[in-house]
Amino acid sequence: MNNIFEKIREQIRTVTREAFASCEQNGLLPAIELPDIVVEVPRERGFGDFSTNVAMQVSKQAKLPPRKTAEILVPELNLSGTYIDRAEIAGPGFINFYLSKNWLFDALHLIQERQERYGEVDLGKGKKVNVEFVSANPTGPLHMGNARGGALGDCIAAVLEKAGYDVTREFYINDAGNQIERFGLSLEARYLQHFMGEDQVPFPEDGYHGEDIIEHVKNYIEIHGDALLSKTPDERRQTLVDYALPINIQRIREALASYGIEYDVWFSEKSLHDSGAVAETVEFLRQSGYTVEKDGAIWLNGEKLGLEKDEVLVRNNGVPTYMAADIAYHRNKFITRGFDWAINLWGADHHGHVARMKAAMVPFGIEKDKLEVVLFQLVRLYRNGEIARMSKRTGKAISLGDLIEEVGRDAVRFFFNLKTSGSHLDFDLDLAVKQSNENPVFYVQYAHARICSILRKLAEEGVTPRPVDKVNLALLQEKEEEELIRKLAEYPEEVTLAAKTLEPSRLTRYVLEVASTFHSFYNACRVRGEEEELMMARLILVDCTRIVIRNVLELISIQAPEKM
RNA sequence: GUGCCAGUAGCUCAGCUGGAUAGAGCAACGGACUUCUAAUCCGUUGGUCGGGUGUUCGAAUCAUCUCUGGCACGCCA
Structure with missing residues (x-):
């Protein structure tokens, strides 16, 4: 138990x-x-x-x-x-x-016994779950939506791990399809513009206008010169994409790594096309009678699946849509790789896609409930009380990298995990960098540092915690002590609820409460200098608090400093 | 027009599978450092839970209508 x-x-x-x-x-x-x-x-x-x-x-x-x-x-x-x-x-x-009161003392025993494993529960029973998040288009840098989705997805994965699930963190690389086409056209246009002048070459209307496209081309030309001018447009675009795409993916990897996110699987959309899985999936749907053909295209039969309308799977030019690839992708997750559960994190602007994807699982014998989509609302950044769109340093749209640079990884992760995913999130840049009581990140970290300071001071004097079964915990009678123990005892319950609701933000709020309860205790009770038996009991309490705070912070991937 | 999400204190948000007197942080005001870190604590002020109707022993929570804001409705992803 x-x-x-x-x-x-x-x-x-x-x-x-x-x-x-x-x-x-x-x-x-x-x-x-x-x-x-x-x-x-x-x-x-x-x-x-x-x-x-x-x-x-x-x-x-x-x-x-x-x-x-x-x-x-x-x-x-x-x-x-x-x-x-x-x-x-x-x-x-x-x-x-x-x-x-024995239940409270038993809670302290449990914490001492479980240490860094305190909080783990067996809700998942080893069920295999795939958590797919961020999955940003590799056509440019990560934006605020990716940042929130990243923090959320990583924390959902971490919570599920603590709750006894076998978790795989996955990034779906959209390295095929329309947006890669546009990426190639944009690169090509910049390439030609470089040699022929900007006004001589039209830039595609729906192209990527970012500076990073120009930068890629510039770097490419520095290495390879103008050789692509004599190639066919197809070859030219392919070469440029083959050059720039891996760089972008690498940058995304690095940005996410510096954000504290490591994936188990980077899954390529292109691989689904190359292996024939997409074509096979469409064929399966066709043969099972879940498609209709009209206007030269193949559509998913909406009526048969209880959807409002049909969805194109294969365009009349023979090119499959994103939807077709996505169905093949989820078929792969469930059938090829045998996941019991798949959780996808999508920005709320994709909510229209949820019912379609769930319905599209039915022909494959996959229960709709096995696919869970967590939608999160978008982020607004504020600086000086106004909506901030531009990076202070670069003047360009704010990327995840810029945000981490400006306010630090801990603050970014903390704030993106403070609110429920369904609520709009206003991120106050000024608050996030403030080193004061207004800033909840420091409030929690300070509690941890304070505890470490007590333990350090006492250790210097030769006082270290005694094994908990040699301590008279019944001496903990003050109301602040009791409140603190109660709070610590809640932690496994909080993990359970966070896992059940896929709402890790409640752990961020929980750790704030732990910190607050601890600070109240700290101001009411002393550890050092008390009579030995009481000091030993409080030492256990303080050490348990340290364990809980550290465990939560680690779960949400925030530093637990020993000194501040 | 249809659908999804949201609307709770001055601000940012919890609470929503119905429960007892609706909470927290910040802001405002007043206090607490000879003593383990004052990046802290203690106290005070602050509410027609957007509005109406219904369901019942009981509604912020459920149903329904309505208002407001965001988003989605493409051979984009």
């Missing part, structure tokens, strides 16, 4: 179920089909440590007012062998459970 909360909830459910059974046997209550018994932590501490509303839920079946049901039930609760001291009835019919 590595989640005390779960253990307590199970105890409460068990004693409650048994009490219902015994009431039924004694004829005190009619036979009742129990719902899932909801156990929660009441908002008010005065309402006990945990509570359940089960008496209210069954009031109809019991044919009694909820309070009356509770009054019959509570005396039948057999609390022996549990953490529960007593149960009381309150309000409209809540049953409030008051626990012995």
Whole structure:
């Protein structure tokens, strides 16, 4: 058992179920089909440590007012062998459970025992899950959307790992299709412009206008000169793409690495075309009757899949669409590679694609639910209270690299993981660099550094933590101490919830609460200089706090400094 | 026009599988450093949960209508 909360909830459910059974046997209550018994932590501490509303839920079946049901039930609760001291009835019919402090001390034991593995839970049971995120077009640098998707995706992957899933982090390289075509045309235009003059060569309307295209061409010409002028346009574009694309991909890799993200798999879209997987996938859909042909193109049959409209899979020029490749890609994930679950992180502007992709799994016998798409809202950067679009240094659109350079990796990752994915995110650049109490990143890091400082000071005096079973934790009686232990005990529960909701941001908020609770403790209680037994107990508490803060920060890939 | 997401304190956001008196941070105001890091803490102020109706013992949470903002509706990805 590595989640005390779960253990307590199970105890409460068990004693409650048994009490219902015994009431039924004694004829005190009619036979009742129990719902899932909801156990929660009441908002008010005065309402006990945990509570359940089960008496209210069954009031109809019991044919009694909820309070009356509770009054019959509570005396039948057999609390022996549990953490529960007593149960009381309150309000409209809540049953409030008051626990012995032992559960808190057990939580500290657990933390000491598990150390850096404290917080791990076995929700996933080794299920194979693929988390695909960023997957940016390799036609230019990473932007703010990629930055948020990157932080989110990496943290979702990390949370799922802690929750017992077998996680693969994957980047889908869009190195084929239309945008590569445009990339090639843009490079070619810049190349020709270099030799013939800008006004002599038209630039494609939907081309990539970025400076980086010109830079690629300039570098290419420095190495290879004007040899491409005599080639065919096809050869010219291919050569330029073959030159520039790997450079862009390498830059993306490096930007993400400096952002703290390492992938297990870089999956090439082109490889799906080259291997024939795309054609094969379309053919399979055609033969299974999931396509229609009209206007010389092959369409996915929307009606048959419950979609609003048909979607083109193969254009009338014979070139498959992104959609076709994407279906082949997900078929590969589930069938070729056997993932039990695939999570994709997409910007909210792609939400229209969600229903289509899920529906497109059906012909392959893949349940829709196996594909989960996490949509995240876009990011607005603020500087001096105004929307910032340009990098301070370069004057160009702000890239992930610029952002990290300006505010630091820790702050970027922290802020992108502070809000739920569904909410719009305003990123305040001024706040992120501020080294003050306004900045939550430092607030958490400071708590960690403070703890390390206590441990260091005491170690210098020859005082080190004793094994926890040789410490009298019952000496921790102050309310600040209790609050802190409670907070630390929640961590496995937080990981579980973050994994279930795919919402790692709650861990960022959680670690802020841990820091806050610790700071309150710090101001109320001393460790150093207290009587030895109390000092030892507090030393354990402080060390447990260090472990939890460090574990969370590591999970969200933020430094836990020992000094500040 | 249709669909998706959002609307909670001055600001940024939690809470949303219905639960007890709606929370946090920042901002504002007032306090706390002889003592392990004051990048900290303690206290005060601050709300028609966008609005209406409904469902029920109970609604920020569910349903429905409506207003506002963002986005999507392509042989783009």
